[in-house]
Amino acid sequence: MSRLAEWSRNARLRANEVLSAYPDRRSAVMPLLYIAALERGSVDEGAQRDVAELTGLTAAQVQSVASFYTMYKRHGVGEYLVSVCTSISCFLLGADDVLGAIIDETSTPDGETSEDNVFSIEHVECIGSCGGAPAVQVNYELVEGITEEKARELCRWLYGSRPKIVLSDEMQQLFGGTCSFDWGPAEESGAISAVPSLEAYGSAGRESQQP
């Protein structure tokens, strides 16, 4: 059963906007999966059924799309999804040790979620930050030029201060090092969960709104 009726007004509004952005309803399936993830906490079967109803696709069609992409988390993830790049350039500069440190510090194996649901840890392929290797993301917000020790500190900080909005610039300042390029001025938008932070999805949080 779809539970679209339970979606927040805001989410339904965004869903409508996304649906009208394309010449074909089916095209909205990817953005809708993000909005559904935000609304339901994961892209589980229920979320997929919601998206099927919105797009007029069958649940099987939606499932075949959802399962193709790594960022639709069908089993849900913790409060902080820590993605460690272990592709070639990061590997050359010690990414495996960074991953090891994060696994150790959070007591969470690669690909799993901690028992208290605070952390999910995953190794990922290149995240386009190779000039600032090794690179990690928290809820897809970037930290470049991290070290084993700083990675441990990052995990302890997340655990201790539980930021409601994960801000890339803040993490970079506290735990980062070499960047791929000059980032320029700090951004005030960040992620409110492990869904990429975008206005269109309602997933962007603003520093100024932080309580």
Add this chain to the structure above:
Amino acid sequence: MTSILTARMNEYPRDSHELATYEATGGYTILRKALAEMSPEAVVEEVRASSLKGRGGANFPTGVKWGFLPPLYPRYLVINADESEPGTFKDRQLLERDPHQLIEGIALSAYGLEVNHAFIYVRGEYPKSARRIERALAEARGEGYLGKDILGSGYDLEITLHLGAGAYICGEETAMLNSIEGKRGEPRIKPPFPAVEGLYSKPTIVNNVETISNVPWIIANGGLNYAAIGPEASAGTRMFSLSGHVKRPGNYEIIMGMTWRDFIYDLGGGIRDERALKCWIPGGASAPWFIPDLHLDVPVTIDDTATHGSMLGSGAVIVMDETTNVVAAAHRIVRFFSHESCGLCTPCREGTTWLENVLLRILSGQGRSIDMDLLLDISDNISPGLKWPPAQTTICPLGPSSVSPITSIMAYFRAEVEEMIASQEAIIV
């Protein structure tokens, strides 16, 4: 040093992404002028005259590709911002630091191509890039640079931002079209090419972020002036992403033609800790490797790199020093392709898995003497004849790309691989 793409961000490092800065530095005046004074054909002609080649990896001449569009409408323009080739991070800088340059480039290109709806496909792992584009699109709409009747010209253009969700293969242009259509991101069999039958089966042009970011300069200064920059056949400037064991990693916008020696030692500052250079990858994870003995004095151009059996590809230069275990490095790259194979073609799906497994076996100290031949044999099944450029029996070039690290270590580091197998020593991976 001529900079085109990074001029604004170098001069205004604090606010190059702001609309006000863009406008204060001549931004959107070119669009205004083109809409008022140029025909669509004239815009296309400038791009053709510029000799601009695609910066997404295949180096295809942009003007020539644009010429393939049949006179059918609607047509679409899709901007490839899926940047996921390991080692590549240049488009991210262009998206984050100068989003309006890209948007004006899209508007000019779309006008030339008679397109009224364009898409920007940004990889899901680039939320900041997407937010910058999202905001810049809203600003451009607000100022009348996008939308209906742009600047009173009667020309309409809408641009839709589409976020990927973690799949390298969606960078392949036909997979990208499927992804936008709301399908699995699997490549299509070509022909038909997207220019003839693309998005929603309509004529479609797919171009890379960097490619299109050059268009405002080309229209402002004239195609021939662009063509005059740099060596023939490698016209213009180009963004390179330098990473690995160099002292100064980063993005560099350069005029092509310097030697690899100058690139690595002058631009990159040389190798960290004064170690010796072992090898480098000149054009992203898909490219065959280069070694100091043979390639340091080869010029960094599209043609010279190809003559020496590799490619500039996505512009990602990955440098490895003498401490690098080349089997471990090759394994890391093969593992990427194995993970990213969409699984449609048997040689790619099975072959990449086998390559990964055999390399892992060697790395875990259990290599067998037949493994060298086995690696080459599996590679030959994915890319028959192991030629360069590779023969392709698969639907897309991902499969054949996966053998580049294998042929490279076999050509240049065979003794080292042999030794690793003989030693039966485990390396942690």
